[in-house]
Amino acid sequence: MPESFNRRQMLSRIGGAACGLAVSGSLVPGSDSAPAGKPRPRVVIARDEAVTGGKMEGHRELLRRMLDASMQKLTGQADAKAAWRKLFKSGDRVGIKVNTLGLATQPVVVDAVVAGLRSADVPAENIIIWDRFDSELTAAGYKLNRSKTGVQCYGTDAESYGSGYQKEVETSGRIGSCFSKIVAEQVDALICVPILKDHPFAGVTLGMKNFFGAIHNPNKYHEQHCDPYVADVVEHRFIRPRWRLTVCDGTRGQYNAGPVRNPGFAWSLGGMIVGTDFVAVDAVGADLLEQQRQAKGMRTLAEEKRPPVHIKTAGARGLGVADMAAIERVEI
Amino acid sequence: MEGMVEVSNSIRRTSCEGPESRREDAGATRIAQGGVGLPSRRSMLCSCAACLAGGAMWRAMPVMAEDTSATGELSGPKLKGVIRHKAMFWEPTHKESEVKCLLCPRECKVVDLERGYCGVRENQGGQYQTLVYGALCSANLDPIEKKPLFHYLPGSSAFSIATAGCNLECRFCQNWEISQFRPEQVESVEVRPERLVELVKARECPTIAYTYSEPTISYEYVHDTAALARQAGIGSVIISNGYMQEKPLRQLCRHLTAVKIDFKAFSQDFYAEMCSASLEPVLNTFKTLKNIGIWFELVVLIIPTKNDSADEIRQMSDWILKNLGPDVPVHFTRFSPTYRVKNLPPTPAATLDRCRKTALETGLHYVYVGNLPSHPGENTYCHQCKAELIRRVGYRIAANAVKEGKCPKCGTAIPGVWSQTQALAFKPRETRAEGAATTRPA
Numbered sequence: 001m002p003e004s005f006n007r008r009q010m011l012s013r014i015g016g017a018a019c020g021l022a023v024s025g026s027l028v029p030g031s032d033s034a035p036a037g038k039p040r041p042r043v044v045i046a047r048d049e050a051v052t053g054g055k056m057e058g059h060r061e062l063l064r065r066m067l068d069a070s071m072q073k074l075t076g077q078a079d080a081k082a083a084w085r086k087l088f089k090s091g092d093r094v095g096i097k098v099n100t101l102g103l104a105t106q107p108v109v110v111d112a113v114v115a116g117l118r119s120a121d122v123p124a125e126n127i128i129i130w131d132r133f134d135s136e137l138t139a140a141g142y143k144l145n146r147s148k149t150g151v152q153c154y155g156t157d158a159e160s161y162g163s164g165y166q167k168e169v170e171t172s173g174r175i176g177s178c179f180s181k182i183v184a185e186q187v188d189a190l191i192c193v194p195i196l197k198d199h200p201f202a203g204v205t206l207g208m209k210n211f212f213g214a215i216h217n218p219n220k221y222h223e224q225h226c227d228p229y230v231a232d233v234v235e236h237r238f239i240r241p242r243w244r245l246t247v248c249d250g251t252r253g254q255y256n257a258g259p260v261r262n263p264g265f266a267w268s269l270g271g272m273i274v275g276t277d278f279v280a281v282d283a284v285g286a287d288l289l290e291q292q293r294q295a296k297g298m299r300t301l302a303e304e305k306r307p308p309v310h311i312k313t314a315g316a317r318g319l320g321v322a323d324m325a326a327i328e329r330v331e332i
Numbered sequence: 333m334e335g336m337v338e339v340s341n342s343i344r345r346t347s348c349e350g351p352e353s354r355r356e357d358a359g360a361t362r363i364a365q366g367g368v369g370l371p372s373r374r375s376m377l378c379s380c381a382a383c384l385a386g387g388a389m390w391r392a393m394p395v396m397a398e399d400t401s402a403t404g405e406l407s408g409p410k411l412k413g414v415i416r417h418k419a420m421f422w423e424p425t426h427k428e429s430e431v432k433c434l435l436c437p438r439e440c441k442v443v444d445l446e447r448g449y450c451g452v453r454e455n456q457g458g459q460y461q462t463l464v465y466g467a468l469c470s471a472n473l474d475p476i477e478k479k480p481l482f483h484y485l486p487g488s489s490a491f492s493i494a495t496a497g498c499n500l501e502c503r504f505c506q507n508w509e510i511s512q513f514r515p516e517q518v519e520s521v522e523v524r525p526e527r528l529v530e531l532v533k534a535r536e537c538p539t540i541a542y543t544y545s546e547p548t549i550s551y552e553y554v555h556d557t558a559a560l561a562r563q564a565g566i567g568s569v570i571i572s573n574g575y576m577q578e579k580p581l582r583q584l585c586r587h588l589t590a591v592k593i594d595f596k597a598f599s600q601d602f603y604a605e606m607c608s609a610s611l612e613p614v615l616n617t618f619k620t621l622k623n624i625g626i627w628f629e630l631v632v633l634i635i636p637t638k639n640d641s642a643d644e645i646r647q648m649s650d651w652i653l654k655n656l657g658p659d660v661p662v663h664f665t666r667f668s669p670t671y672r673v674k675n676l677p678p679t680p681a682a683t684l685d686r687c688r689k690t691a692l693e694t695g696l697h698y699v700y701v702g703n704l705p706s707h708p709g710e711n712t713y714c715h716q717c718k719a720e721l722i723r724r725v726g727y728r729i730a731a732n733a734v735k736e737g738k739c740p741k742c743g744t745a746i747p748g749v750w751s752q753t754q755a756l757a758f759k760p761r762e763t764r765a766e767g768a769a770t771t772r773p774a
Contacts, residue, residue, distance in 0.1 A: 102445055135413075157516060165517065169508070169672060176503065176672040200430075200443050217512055219451035220501050220608065257428065260444045 040328040041277035041321050043284045044070040045269075047331070051251050052268040056108045059251070063272075064112040066332075067247065070274040071116060073330055084120035087244050087276070088189060093126045095187035095242075099194045099210050100131045102260035104140035109249045109272065110193055114151055117191075129153040130182045132213045156180035156214075165216045173232030177215035183238050190243045192278065196250045196269055196285055198258035202226040203301040203308030204289055205259050206282040207246040208234045230310035231317055234278065240319065246281040248273040255292040267292055279320025280327045282311045287324055411520045417465035419453055420552050421580050429458040435551055436499045436575050437613035450549040451514040452497035464495035464550045466528075467520040469510050475727040479541055479571050480702055481629055482712060483661055483748025484590045485755065486722055487729040490569065491532045494544035495553065496520065500573050501608045502596065503672035504635060511545040512671075525557035529564050538752050539589070543571035551580060558587035567755040574617035575609060581620055582760065589755040591621055591628040595662075597639035598648035606638065606673075615651070622656050624760040627749045629661040631702065634679045634687055636667070645687045649694035658697045658715075659747035664688055665702030685709065698747070714739035714746065721746065 046066040051059050068080035077083040088094060094117055098105040110129055117127055125148060131137050134144055134155040145153045156164040165178040166185075183190065192207040199205040201222045208230050212218035221229035234240055250269030257265045269288060275281040286308045290300060301307050315322025421434040429444040433453060440448035442455040452464045474492045476485055496518040498511035505511055510518050523531075532540055540561055542554045547570040558568035567589035574593040576584075585591070595614065596607055603611045621628045630652070634640045652660060664687040666679040684701040688709050691699040701709035705726040712722035712734075719741040723730040733740050737750040749755045 171672060176501075200441070200446075216514070216517060217451065217501075219447050219449055219514070220512075222449070223608075257443075259446075260429075262428075 040326055041275065041280040042074055042328040042330055043273060043275040043277070043280050044073045045250075045271065045273050045284065045288075045329065045331045046070045047250075047269065047271035049270055052270040056106050056251060060108050060111065063108055063251070064115050066271055067109075067112040067116060067274065069332055070247075070272065073332055074274055074276065080116070081119045084116045088117055088120045088122055090121040090123070091126075092122055092189045093187045094122055094128070094189045094191060095182055096127065096129045096191045096193055097183075097210055097213065098129060098131050098137075098140070098142070099205070099213070099259075100133075100136040100140040100142070101213075103195055103197055103252065103254050103258065103262075104136075105193050105195045105249045106251050107141045109247065109251060110142075113191055113193060113247055124151045125149060127151045128182060128186060130180070131155055132180075133157045154182075156182055170236060170238070172236040173228055175215070175221060175229050175232040177217050177233070179216075179236070179238050180214045183211075183214045183242075188242060190239065191245045191247065192243060193247050193249055196248055196253035196273070196289060198254050198256050198265070198289065198301075199226075199306070200258070201306060202230065202310055203306045204282070204286045204311075206248055206285045207278045208282050208310060208314060211239055214239065225306060225309050227310045228313045231314040231319060234314065235317065235319060243278055244276060246273075246275055246278050248281055248285050250285075250288075253289070253292075255289055255296065256298060277320040277327075279311060279314045279322050282308075283315070283322045283324055283327060284329060286311055409521070411467055411522050414463040414515045415465050415467050415522060416454075416456070416461045416463060417552055419460040419462045420555070421577070422453075422460040424458060429455065431455050431458065431460045433460065434577060435580055436548055437577060437610065438499060438575075447514075448499075450497050450499040450546075452495070452549050462550070462552050463515045464497060465553045466522050466524050467495050467515055468493050468523050468528075469496050469515075469518045469520040470494040470544050471523075473535070473537065474541065476539060476541075476569075477724060477727040477729070479543065479569065479592050480631065480663055480665075480700075481569060481590055481592055482663070482700060482722070482724075483629065483698065483746070484569065484627060485538060485567075485749060485752065486732055486734075488538050490539040490541035490543075491528075491535065491537045492541040492543045493523075493528070494542070495550040496545060497549050498546040498573070499549050499575050500546070502573075503606050504633070504667060505671050506668070507544050508671040525553065525560050528557055529560045529566065532561065532566055533564050537566070538755070539567045539569055541569050541571060546575075547572055548576045548580075551576075551584065555584055555587065558584070562587055562589075562756065565752070565756060567752065573607075573609075574614040576617060577613075578616065578620050581617060582624060582762070585621075585624050585626050585760045588626060589758055590749060591626055593617065593621070593628060593630055595630045595632045595648070597632070598644050598651065599639065602639050606635075615655075618652075618656055622660075626758060626760060629663065631663040631665055632687070633665050633667050634683055635673065636676050636679055636683065638676070640679070640683050640687070642686070642690065645690045646694065649691040649696055652691075653695050658695050660696075661698040661700065661748075662691055662696055663700045663702045664691070666704055668703075681707070712746075714742060714744055716744040717742040 046069060048062060048066060050062060071083035072080055075083040075086040077086055096110060096113055098110055114127055129142060132155055137155055138144060142153050164181050166181055169176045170179055192210055194206045194210040197205055202209050202225055211233050215233060250272050253267045253269055254262060255265050255267045273281055273285050311322050314320060321327055422431050425432050425441060431442050433440045433448050438449050442448050444455050444457060447454045454461050454463055472492045474490050476488050476490045494510060496510050496513050496515045547554045561568050568587060569590040570588060571592045596603055600611045603609045664684050666684060668678050669676060681704055688699045688701055697715035701707050710724045711720055713720055719739055721734050721739060722732045734746055734750060738745055
């Protein structure tokens with residue numbers, strides 16, 4: 001099936017390619033590596049053995065320190081506040097996309113993100129923690145708030161009718177979807193806080209796949225390992241230009257039989273994976289998940305016929321770097 | 333004309349009959365929480381155009397006015413959340429809590445808490461559930477011609493209902509605002525099968541039509557309601573994409589009285605590119621319907637440059653003739669830009685004329701054009717003596733000369749269902765259709 005682009009996407013790609021040429025002096029179509037001459041994207045993996053056990057609430061301060069340290073390492077700033085300010089400013093309206101389907105993003109990890117934003121003087125009212133459904137947010141331990149004071153928290157499907165999706169269909173590559181009004185109309189910046197887990201079709205569901213929760217019809221796009229649909233979604237103008245940071249929650253993970261909670265395959269990375277190149281973060285996350293599977297004597301995702309090809313596709317499109325050799329992986 | 337009246341009972345933003353086959357503005361069916369809604373721009377334009385086209389003829393002829401008030405009893409509190417009901421046609425897989433759906437050719441494997449491609453069937457802890465049992469998002473009293481079924485009780489009405497969702501994603505769907513959404517994203521009211529049958533019976537309506545979206549994926553509700561309706565002397569017809577496995581189709585047909593299928597194109601590429609589906613299962617459905625013996629008609633929405641080539645229409649007509657016989661009515665209908673196909677013009681009338689001519693030359697007996705009100709190609713002519721039998725103006729019957737299922741001029745039997753007695757007497761043949769054993773897409 002031929003891939004289709006709208007005019008805006010085509011111009012965007014041509015523009016991106018032209019920029020790439022100007023920077024690197026060469027253009028390699030389909031490359032999933034960082035262009036020559038460009039710095040390798042940095043992905044920070046923060047771990048602490050303490051996080052692997054006990055109640056998450058007890059790790060609140062530790063997680064915040066880990067995230068701040070990650071941000072400093074990521075941005076090269078001397079202090080945490082400066083690091084957050086490097087990416088966010090006081091006037092930003094920031095949407096924090098969590099994942100609450102099955103094994104959910106831990107609220108304490110999101111609290112650490114909120115604290116970081118607050119340190120950059122982003123007003124609490126300008127921060128929206130969101131996912132598809134109010135019900136799933138509540139079940140995952142989030143406290144809904146639409147009061148217009150304090151940090152906001154609600155689902156796109158907050159109301160059964162109207163649903164909080166835009167009325168017009170947006171086309172991006174092969175997808176045709178109505179986007180959540182939250183991502184389309186209510187924020188200028190996005191932070192994705194997925195959870196490190198396995199997926200029966202996409203192989204893994206990390207940052208990029210998490211944005212299936214921004215469209216009204218994700219059920220239509222799970223075939224072919226969700227590829228190229230994941231890349232199509234994140235390439236859209238509502239996502240790609242706004243997505244500034246990924247904080248992948250690795251405090252609790254699922255290396256097989258996801259995305260629901262399955263104690264038989266539960267696993268903790270003991271921290272988080274942080275980066276601004278969302279493709280690179282997913283590539284690192286998928287690699288860690290594969291390592292865990294290998295450690296447990298399991299077959300690779302490819303051998304199970306569900307390779308995370310969407311990451312490679314996103315890399316090939318220039319949305320980020322998917323080649324592990326071209327990613328600067330920093331452990332703290 | 334449809335779209336003139338919008339009633340508070342009927343539910344969200346639906347538009348046309350069959351997801352894409354025929355312009356049936358069930359914009360008349362929007363539920364606005366109390367009070368009478370305003371007609372949409374499209375509804376208004378449609379209505380005005382039709383009125384102008386009909387002109388003075390309307391006043392002189394006996395018409396079956398659409399009675400949108402008939403669905404008034406469906407008003408009620410909008411549904412909160414979804415209705416859960418045990419699904420039919422699925423099986424557990426060897427993986428813990430995973431199920432495989434056996435309703436449509438996709439055979440979705442669905443893990444816990446996830447849904448199938450249709451978005452209306454969900455795995456809850458290894459049990460597969462339908463989320464649309466009785467969750468009606470659209471309801472209207474329509475002329476049967478609107479489905480379109482031209483050889484089935486012409487001039488009668490059909491109590492037409494829909495639930496959210498579809499197992500295809502046609503880029504040109506006229507009803508995408510219900511068919512491409514999940515149940516909780518569409519305003520609905522709960523109407524149990526017993527209540528629906530009571531309502532229809534009270535209205536003395538001969539038929540329930542499961543339409544607008546895709547009845548395949550509201551299978552359980554259609555199945556149970558159609559069975560009850562039959563006992564109450566009411567027929568049931570589905571307006572479907574034909575993307576259903578043979579076993580559920582055969583079981584459902586025990587309770588149905590007619591079927592209309594949207595034949596998207598005679599091309600695997602078209603099905604893949606424009607519908608995210610496959611052609612073969614649909615062809616198998618046609619063979620199964622033929623084998624069962626139920627009355628069915630086909631509709632082909634002709635989209636400029638996509639499925640309108642002379643070769644394709646000839647090949648399609650040849651296939652129909654060879655596999656289904658000359659008597660299955662085929663409707664070539666006009667496309668209007670919508671949903672994800674807004675860059676193509678409406679189908680020229682000349683293209684529809686050409687398609688009809690090709691199909692007739694191939695040997696098909698009853699070939700129509702649609703969405704062209706007052707076009708002579710909407711009339712029924714005896715295939716033997718060419719006498720005009722049924723004259724239609726839009727969805728209305730201006731004249732019907734068919735007598736006891738025969739041409740009054742030459743006495744030729746006209747294929748179709750001409751009385752409610754005949755409709756309710758239908759019993760499916762139970763033999764397996766040749767070549768219809770496999771319904772899974774390649």
